[in-house]
Amino acid sequence: MNSPGTPATAEPIIRVRNLRKIYRLGEVDVQALRGVDLAVGRGEFLAMVGPSGSGKSTLFHILGGLLAPTDGEIWIDGENLRQMSDSGRTLLRQQKIGFVFQKYNLLPTLTADDNIEVARYFAGREGPRDPAFVEVLELLGIRGRLHHKPRALSGGEQQRVAIARALVNHPAILLADEPTGNLDTENSNAVLGLLRKVNQTVGQTILMITHNPEAAAFADRTVSIRDGRLQG
Amino acid sequence: MINKIVIENLKSRWVRTLLSALIIGVQVTSILTLLGLSRGMLQDQATRTRALGADIFLKPGSSTPLSFTSAPVSEKFLPLVAKQPHVKQAVGVLFVPAMLLTPVSGLDLAEFTRFNGGFKFIKGGPFRGPDDLIVDDYYARQNNVHVGDKLKLINHLWQVSGIVESGRLGRLVVPLRTLQRLSGNSDPPRITQIFVKLDDPAYTPQAVDQLNEAMQGNLQAVSMEAFVSQYSINNIPVLKSFIWVVNVLAIFVGFLVVFLSMYTAVIERTREIGIMKALGARPRTILNLLIRETVLLAAAGSLLGIVMSFGAQALIMTLVPASLQVVQVPDWWGYASLIAVTGALLGAIYPGLKAARQDAIEALAYE
Numbered sequence: 001m002n003s004p005g006t007p008a009t010a011e012p013i014i015r016v017r018n019l020r021k022i023y024r025l026g027e028v029d030v031q032a033l034r035g036v037d038l039a040v041g042r043g044e045f046l047a048m049v050g051p052s053g054s055g056k057s058t059l060f061h062i063l064g065g066l067l068a069p070t071d072g073e074i075w076i077d078g079e080n081l082r083q084m085s086d087s088g089r090t091l092l093r094q095q096k097i098g099f100v101f102q103k104y105n106l107l108p109t110l111t112a113d114d115n116i117e118v119a120r121y122f123a124g125r126e127g128p129r130d131p132a133f134v135e136v137l138e139l140l141g142i143r144g145r146l147h148h149k150p151r152a153l154s155g156g157e158q159q160r161v162a163i164a165r166a167l168v169n170h171p172a173i174l175l176a177d178e179p180t181g182n183l184d185t186e187n188s189n190a191v192l193g194l195l196r197k198v199n200q201t202v203g204q205t206i207l208m209i210t211h212n213p214e215a216a217a218f219a220d221r222t223v224s225i226r227d228g229r230l231q232g
Numbered sequence: 233m234i235n236k237i238v239i240e241n242l243k244s245r246w247v248r249t250l251l252s253a254l255i256i257g258v259q260v261t262s263i264l265t266l267l268g269l270s271r272g273m274l275q276d277q278a279t280r281t282r283a284l285g286a287d288i289f290l291k292p293g294s295s296t297p298l299s300f301t302s303a304p305v306s307e308k309f310l311p312l313v314a315k316q317p318h319v320k321q322a323v324g325v326l327f328v329p330a331m332l333l334t335p336v337s338g339l340d341l342a343e344f345t346r347f348n349g350g351f352k353f354i355k356g357g358p359f360r361g362p363d364d365l366i367v368d369d370y371y372a373r374q375n376n377v378h379v380g381d382k383l384k385l386i387n388h389l390w391q392v393s394g395i396v397e398s399g400r401l402g403r404l405v406v407p408l409r410t411l412q413r414l415s416g417n418s419d420p421p422r423i424t425q426i427f428v429k430l431d432d433p434a435y436t437p438q439a440v441d442q443l444n445e446a447m448q449g450n451l452q453a454v455s456m457e458a459f460v461s462q463y464s465i466n467n468i469p470v471l472k473s474f475i476w477v478v479n480v481l482a483i484f485v486g487f488l489v490v491f492l493s494m495y496t497a498v499i500e501r502t503r504e505i506g507i508m509k510a511l512g513a514r515p516r517t518i519l520n521l522l523i524r525e526t527v528l529l530a531a532a533g534s535l536l537g538i539v540m541s542f543g544a545q546a547l548i549m550t551l552v553p554a555s556l557q558v559v560q561v562p563d564w565w566g567y568a569s570l571i572a573v574t575g576a577l578l579g580a581i582y583p584g585l586k587a588a589r590q591d592a593i594e595a596l597a598y599e
Contacts, residue, residue, distance in 0.1 A: 066510060066592050087514065094512030105507045105596065109240040114233075121233035122512040165511075 012039035012075075013172055013205050014063065019072035021058050021228075032058040034228040035072070040173075043203040045196065047219035049210055055228040056209045057177065063207065064097050064175050065089035077172040094123040098166030098174045102181035104158040106150040112161040113146035116168050123169045132202065136167050139201065140194055156187030163194065167204065174198075176208040180215055192218040234517070238524045245497070252493040253533040256572050259482045259489075260537020263568040264561055265544045266478050270465050272557035278463035282456065283400040285348030286427035287436050289459060290443060290451040304422035309451055313426050316442050318435040323347050324423035325401070326408060328415045330385045334371070334555060337402035338411025347429060348400075355379045356394030359407050365390035366405040368398040370553040386414050426451065479571055486575020490526055494583035498522070498590075505587050506595025515588035522584040523577070530576035534569035 016038040023030045032055045040046050050056045061067035062074065065081065066089075074081040077096050084092065099105075106115045120126070137143050140160045150158055159179060166174050176195065180188035196218050198204045208219060216222045224231045242249045290313060292305045304326060313322040326338040341358050344350055350358075354369055356379035365385070367377055372395045377383065381392045390406065412418040430439055436455045443453035465471050498505070505518055541560070548558045 061593055064510070090509075090512055090514055093510060099510050101596070105503070105510070107237075107504055107507060109244040109504075110237065114236060114240075117233060118237065118508070119511045122508070122517065 011042060013042040013044075013077055014038065014040035014207065015073070015075040016059075016063075017073040019059070019062065019074060020070045021055070021062060021067070022070045032228055033062075033069070033072075036225075036228070036230055038223070038230060040205060040207055043199070043205055044221065045199040045206045045208070045219045047208045047210055047216035047222040048225055049213065049216050049222055050225035051211060054225045056225050058228075059225065060175055060177050060207075060209050063173070064099060065092040095169060096172040098169065098171035100159070100162050100166050100174065100176040100179045102178035104150070104155070104162045104182070106158055106161060106165070108150050111147050111149055112142065112153065112157075112164075115150070115161055116146075116165045119165045119168050125169065129168070132170070133164075133168055136198065136202065137164055139197055140164050154187070155183050156190055159183065159187070159191050160194065163191070163198070167198065167202075172205060174204055174206045176206060178210055179208065180210070180212070188215065234521060234524065238521060238528060241497075241501075241521075241525060242528065245500075248493060248497070249529065249532075252489060252529050253536055255489045256486055256530055256533025256576065257536030257540055259485050259575070260534050260568045260572050261540040261544055263479060263482050263571060264537065264541035264564060265548075265558060267465075267475060267561045267564050268541065268545060268558040269548075269556055270471055270475065271561060272559040274463040274465065274468075275559060276557035278460045280399055280401060281463075282460050283348075284427055284456075285429065286456050287430045287433045288428040288440055288443065288453050288455055290426040290428065290447065290453045291424070293447075293449045293452045304417050304424050305451060307421040307423050309447065310423070310426060312446065313428060313443065313451075316439065316446055318430045318432065318439050318442075319428055320431045321347055321429045322426050324408070324426050326411050326415070326417060326422065327402070327424045328386060328411055330404060334403055336385060336404045336406055336411060338406050338408040339401075340408050341405075347427065351394070351396035351400060351405075353394045353396050356392065359393050361391075361393075362407050362410045363388070363390050364393035364407065366394045366396055367392055368396050368403045370398045371403040374552055374555065386411075388414050428453075482568075482571050483575040483578070486530070486572050487579040490529065490576040490579030491582065492579075493529070494522060494526060494580045495586075497525075498583040498587045501587075502590065502595045502598040505590045506592045506598065509590065509592035510596060518590070519584045519588040522580055522587055526576045526580040526584075527573060530573040531569070533576075534565075534572045537568065537572065538565050 016036055019033050019036040020031070021033040023032055036055075036059060048056055048059070058067065062069050062081075063076070065084070069082065072082075076092065079092065079096070081089070081092070106112070107118065110118060140163060142157060142160045142164060145153060145157055145161075150161070153161065179195065180191055183191060192215055195206055195208065199206050206219070208215070210216055290309075292303055307324055310322055310324050313319060323339065323343045327335045328338065330336040341350070351366065359366070365383060371377065377392055377395070379392050379395060383390050383392060385404065409418070412421050428439070428443070430436060436457070440453045440455050447453065465475065508518060545558045545560060548556050
């Protein structure tokens, strides 16, 4: 029988072994992750559910290369994160990770189109967008809204732009942190449906963090996290 | 793309952008106007000195090179000067400080007219009595003075007999004897300077030597050409130092303005910086963004400053043309802009490094 973090598919794109993260708060050590083992298969849509303080955001940040772990092993698309310097993790974020946040996190001064373009610019990509991404834009249904600034877009539209931005560099993994946390039910279902569709259409690996079981139901597989450990 | 981000940032916070550029502009204007004033005042004095039509002038041996209002010497030197070879005519003038930057000149109007053709009257005419006063058109305009008006200067009431074209000698001219009496220079009669006209200007160098020998150190002869060429900022150490101080202050002001502006911009954009870092922006990319924004602000400020310096010039020349003369100093536009950019870049260093070192997770959590 598989452990809670093991996928059904072979050759994982994310492999985490005995991952630990300890925060030093004043003179107190806080153990956010207490030995997490996880494997996510290529093309898998995994949901991670857990209450506040369970360590899911810490795991999200470590997998996204925004935070260095204290101990353990992490492999993302064949690269060992433990051995990466700050600039190595920056490179990882440019090329292998796409982020979708609860608060959309679009740059308010730029149009939707420029918000997407800025991710390409940071990754050092220039020239016309590839046809595969144009298809993704079609799928997300925001082609007519690209010249608007975020303030002129609804929450659902902003989150679709954020998904487009996360996918523009064809990342190995799409990391989504409570992507429907700020949306009503209708928009939540639309966004989750789109994530599902992107996963199925282009085989995008997605790791979604949520505390909502209904959102988790859109994924292929769900793992739970509590007190810094994955649970069965 | 990076330029687009910079321009959109500047556009979206347009009030901050405009205010920062305006303050940088004021700093550039102050440098340009100060220099323009220094040069304008010196040029004006040089022009008016040149317009006297003299070949040589003599001043008390102890006076400073560019001072008109030095300690007077006895008038008895005047005939001695007039006797020297090649001297066609010599006139004495007494300068007495009346108000800031505007001395009163006392002279014998008939002698002066014979010397160089005299003044060109716009209104009124020469002195008719000992208490008459001639003013130039700049002074008349600035102080709203008309022919027949009474003016109190050096504790004495004068009546304006004429308004003359500006550009020759001082702005306020009164009869020599009256000024000597009022300023305690009548016993024996004293003057501040002697202007000399030669029968042939080609003899100027020899005449200067002869006069210096004859005056035995009591008066110092200088050719007008040499004297006027001294009207340069480089010959006035105090002015040079003052300009240095203003430039250093301008750099400091630019530093403070941009420091505050960029510091608040970085705080305000903490979350945006976090987003960019999450998207893979390197620290140097963030620093690059802020430096470009700073240079653009400083460039816009400099341009604004240059434009405003024309406004400052027009304002000064309209309101106080008699007290202050200002010229444009295009050769300093580049330096003043460089000073603005330097101050701005110094001000952007700390906020820029703060932004570049911003922790992405903390920045993303920033509300």
